[in-house]
Every structure is written in C-alpha cells, then in structure tokens.
Amino acid sequence: MHIDRAVAAASAGSAQAAPIAVRLPPLRFNYNVLIKLSFFLFVVCGAIALVEPSPYDFASFLTIGLWFLGGFRVHRFILAFLALIFVYNFGGFVALLPYLNEPDPTLFMLQSLYLAITAVFFALFFAENTLARAELCLKAYAFSTVVAAACGILGYFNIGGTEDLFSKYGRASGTFKDPNVLGSYLIMGALYFIQSLILRRTRHLLLTLSALFIVVAGIFLSFSRGSWGAFIVAALMTMVFAFHSNRDARVRRRIVVMAAVAVGVALIGIVLLLSIDSTREFFLQRASVTQEYDEGETGRFGNQLRSLPMLLDRLNGFGPLRFRLIFDLDPHNSYINSFASYGWLGGSAFLLMVGLTIFIGFRLALARSPYARIAHVYWPALFVFLMQGFQIDIDHWRHVYLMLGAVWGIETARIRWLERPAWVERPVGLRQSSGRLPSR
Template sequence: MTAAADVSRVAQPQLATLRLIGTGCIALGVFLSGFVIDEPAPYELWLALLIGVWFVLGLKISRSVAPLLVLFVTFNVGGMLSLTQMRDLADGPIYSAVSTFLALSAVFYAAIIGDNEKRLTLIFNAWVIAAIITASLGILGYFHAFPGAEAFTRYDRAMGVFQDPNVFGPYLVAPALFLLHGSLIGNFRKAPLRAAGLAILLFGIFLSFSRAAWALFAFSAIALVFFMLLKHRSNAFRLRIMALSLAAVILAFVGLIVALQFHQVSDLFSTRTQLVQDYDGGHLGRFERHRLGFMLSMERPLGIGPLVFSTLFREDEHNIWLKSLTTYGWLGFFCWVSVIVWTIYIGFRNVLKDRPWQPFLLVAWITILGHVGIGNVIDTDHWRHLYMLIGIVWGCGALEHRRSARLRAGA
C-alpha cells in the first residue's frame, strides 16, 4: 500500500467529520435567521464564515446553480454602480455589502442542497425552531408578559427579535406551511406537537398586524392545499386533506374570535383591516411615491443609490420592483426579474414530481409566489428568508438535474 493511499484513508474520514460539523453549523446559521435586530446581524457574520469554510472543504457550484450566481453577482454590480450616484455615501456601502452577502447566501443554500438532499430537513427543522422562539417572544411582548417585553414589539405590533413587524410576520409563513403540510399528511402521533407549533406561528403572524403577512399566509395555505389535492390521486387521501383543512380553518376562526375579545387586539385589527391606510393614498402616499419613483428611475439608469429614495420622498419605496430600479439600477432590475422568473419556472417544472424533496420544494415555491405578490407593496431585497427560499428552490432544481443525469448515465 502506497503512502498516498494511507493519506487518502486518513483524509476521507476526517473530511467526512468536518462536513458533519459543517452541517450542524448550517442548522445554527438557519436558526440565527430568526434573530435580526440590526445589520449586519449575527446571521450574516456566522454565515459569511460558514460559506468560506464550506468552499474550502470542497463545496462546488454545479452547472444548474451557476446561473443563480451569475445573476446575483450582476445584480449587485448594479447596486455598486448606483453608489456612484450618491453625493454622500453614508450607509450605502454597508447596504451594498449586506445585499452581496445575502445573494451569496442563496447560492450557498442552493449548492449545499444540491450536494445532499438530507440538508433540506435540517434547514426546515432549524427554521421551525427559530420561528417558534421568535414568535413566542413577539406574543409575550405584545401582552407585556414580563418587564421589558415591549422590546419585542413596535407600534403596538408583535415583531419578535426583528427590526420590523412587516418582516417578522412573513418570516413565520414558510415554517407555518411546513407544519401545516406535516399535519395534513404526516403521522397522527406527531400531529398535536405540530398543531401546537402551528398555533404559535399563526398567532405570531396575526399579532404582527402585517397585512402583507396575513395575505401571504392566506394565499400560501390555499395554494398548498390546492397543490396537495392536485398531486395526490387517492380520493380517500384527498378527503382526509380537505377534512383536516376545514378543521384547521374552523380552529383558526375560533382563535380569531377569542383574540378579538381583547380590546387592544380588536382596535388595532379594525384599523389594519382597512384596505387603504392613510399613508397609502394622498399626497406622497405609498402609491403616489410608486408613480413618481418609476418616473425618476426612467431618467436614472444607474439608480440613485441605497436608502436615498426616503430622503427624497419621506419614506422608502415599499415596492421591490421600484427598489431594484432605484437601488440597483436598470441592470439590477433586469437581474432581479430574471432571478424571480427563473425561480418560478424551476418550481413550476418540478413541484408535482414524486421526489423525496417535493414537500420542501412545494412549501418554498408557494411562499416565493406569495412574496412576489406582496413585493408590490413592500421592499423584500434584504429579507434573509427570501434568499433562503430562493436557494431552496434552486437546490431542489439541482437535485432534479443530478437525478436526470444519473438516469441518463444508467440508460
């Protein structure tokens, strides 16, 4: 036996051990995504280190993930070019650095999932745990359950360990869908535990008083049930899904009635359910800012720079398409639209295929569709969980590509 063979025998177990530790570190990274109070957050710092270590250990970008890397790098080149349009850089470079990191995080998730499908379970389980903890803190904060609990609220709305209730609410949707999916088709013995977790997440979404989060969950839950009924051909199984879905709706309605018995809940609920708020219409309201912003963007191909829009029009863009134009220029806008369209296409092609990763793809893809909708009234370019969802869909696409290649090689 040669010396090289001896080294190989030693190196392989060591490398496997390192990758196992790295997988545990991924779970920690996903867990930290639920605790974002400021930028850069611990999530960024931890994942930046993790991405570097993983690529040193040999993680590769497959051909099916490479287009995502190219598009996101170009997207952020547009963002860097927009910095040249700023008179005062202020926080612009930090904003661009976070944007670049988040883009790379999507590529990282796609690569590690394409490398090993079992990491999907790890990612979603860590996400569920983080979501339940941050939702619980938001709920306790809303009801001032302990001294200092108001730190987990803003404007009398639950926000957990986030900067904004409008990010906190949507963050909880994907893990809520994952638990809902497991409750509908999983083992009945685990149903009470899943139902308890789902109840906490739904209450957290409700108390965020984010209309975007409410609409996102309602759309996503209906779409999830629809695609599950479409995929499963057994009438008995379809009846089970419909019966459990109806039971979930009834329980949610009962929970809503109970919550509305609290005056602080019912008053804010009646205000937030108005379709158009004071800050939506009127002079320089949300919708007028959208119109003026798009007109301005047609004259500024390189954009106007990060965080500049609010200095011109009192508030941020609150529209991801406009945000991509103002902050990343025409180049960034083209790349963002391309990423979203390509991601939707990958999911559409594979979402009904009978694969071990199909439930994860279904949850991620549906949630992204919902984010595309709410992106018309809110900025999502720095939502960490959105990049994670994009990475999950592309990672599942990479798994499908690898499976097809194996089948062709075996033919």
C-alpha cells in the same frame, strides 16, 4: 510470612514508581455532523434580528467557511442564477459610484452583496444531499418561528415586562425590529406544520397543533396586512399542491380532513384573540385596504407613480438609498427599488431573476419528483414574498435569500435526477429500487 509481606510491599512501591500508561483514543470529529450542527444553528439564528450584525451573520461565516473547506460542485443549471444575482449587484455598485463617500449607500450595497453570497451558498448547498439538507433546514426554521412567535406574543401582551423588547407600535415584533418582517418570517414555519399535519408526517399531533397555533397567533398579532394575505395564499398553495401530487383517494380524503383541522386551529386562535377588545379594534383599523400613509400624491403609492417617469431618464437610477431622499419615504416596492437603487442593469437582472424563479418554482412544485414534497413548502413561501415585493421592500430580508437559494438548489437536484434518475438519493416512503417515481 515476613517474606510475602516484603514482596507485596516491594510490588506496591514499584507500582507507585512506575504508573501504568493509559492509552486514550485519538480525537476524532465527523465533518458531516459538524456541518449539520453549524447549518442548524445558522438557520435558527435567522430569527434573531434585534441587533446588527445579528447572530445569523456570525453563524453564516462559520457555516459557509466549513462548507467551503469540504469542497462543492457547481451544476450548469445553477449558472443562470449565479449570473443574474451577480449582474443585479454589479448594477448596484455601478449606481453607487457617485456616492462612495457616503457611508449609508456603501453599507447598503455591501449588505446586498453579502445576502447574494448567502443565496449562492444555499443554492449550492441544497443542490447536494438535497432531501436531508432541505428537511434539516425546515426543522430548524420551524423551531425558530415558534420561538420568534412566542416572543412576539409575550411582547404584545406585555408578559414579564417584555413590551418594549418584543413589540413595536402596538404590534407584535418578536425577535425582529419590524412587525412586518416578523409576520412574513413566520409563514414558512406555519406551512411546514400544516404540511406535517395534512400528510401525517408528525409523531406528536398535539405538539404540532400547538406549534401551529403559536405561529399563526404570531402572524395575526404582527398586524401586517401583507403577511395575513401572504399566509392565506401560501397555505392554500401548500394544501392544493399536496392534494394534486397524491393520486390515492384515501390520502386525498385525509389531506382534506387534516387541512380542515389545521384551518380550524388557526381560526380558533384568531377568534380567541379577537375576543380581546383592544385587539379587535386594532384589527379593524389595520384590516382596511389602505392606510393614511398609502394615499395621496405624497403617500406610498403616489410616490411610486411619480418616480416612474423620473427613472426612465436615469440609466443608473437614483442610486442606493436615494429614493428616500427624494420622496421622504422608502419606495415600499422591491421592483421599483431594483431600478431606483441598482439602475436599469440591476433592475432588469432582478426582474429576469424573479421571472425565471417563478417559472422553475411552479415547475418544481407541480412536476412529479422526489423533491416535490419539500418544494410544496419552500416554493409557496417564496412565491408570496415575491408578490409582497409589490408593496414592501423585501430585497434585504435574510430569509428571502434562504428560500431563493433553496428553490434554485432543489430544482438543480431535480434536473440532475432527470438526467440520472438511478443516481439520486432515495426519498423516504418510495419503494422503487431504482429511485424512479412511477409515471414520471
């Protein structure tokens, strides 16, 4: 009995003296998951533009750096885009040379170069693993639009004393400094929700309808005439593309019914907002075709007309940010600004890049391919921005460069699919084992 206790005590003592070694599993990380998380954060941060540099800029360095370390491929089709965006910025730096001692023009061109780099990244990024990455981007972007629109609504109605933070000039600005940028930013999120509804790609119908309601309300309360028109055109394009790409009569009927539901939700939201007297009065004021600052020889349109003969005599334009020094206003026209700030070299490259983008955008949206559905969101959103460029400066909008790179990257994937249809990732919902679409 005493011997057993002694043995037990000795065993306990030896256990304390020699603790059992525990083997921990080696630390591991999944590179692809890390890229997805950083990319999701990168896109979401695009909705935050109250400070400069914005969180989007910091997230871009992280995401692009991680992606670069993993390696990438450059398809020959995308070389045209790379060349044009390079020449566009090169022309701007040539026009900058006489004003290198001025900080604002120099910063303007450095920002242009940075945005061009992000567009190249998006083009190369979407050219690989296209369906998964494009869908991830849309989800992140749509989420960010709900947040931005909700902040704009809070600011417009001064809920929680947020008027000074989330509204400007009596208009919802949300997480942006300019209500016009908020209204335009929200468009692609609204298109994503509309497509999810008309194609029944959502498991949570009421949640999607609520999100669409919030985003459309944000667009309306931005009181941006350009955003109103752009949203209507882009929404119609998305619905027409969906109807055109589906041959089944039942699917087409469902698209029509759900499109009517989506339009109804949007109209209900607008009618409710117009029932508020102050909102209705401001709407009637903003709904006019032109405003006071648009008219006259020294108004927006007058300045644009007066600048044209002056630019004909200046090969390098006025120089970056010099238009405002001559006319006391920014050009509010990205096409005139491309020649005024980037010279004839940069302006010509910009026009050619826009023209080619419009060609490949419609080809991508109308051709039958595994990438048509995602193109029906990206392309209408980008197209209306390119049209908005005639009445506002879009050349430094971060989300425009996202969409520009995305359209070129998705079209690159489609070209590769045409070259090797059996190679491409299989899209969800297609049963063909070869990866081909019927009647291609």
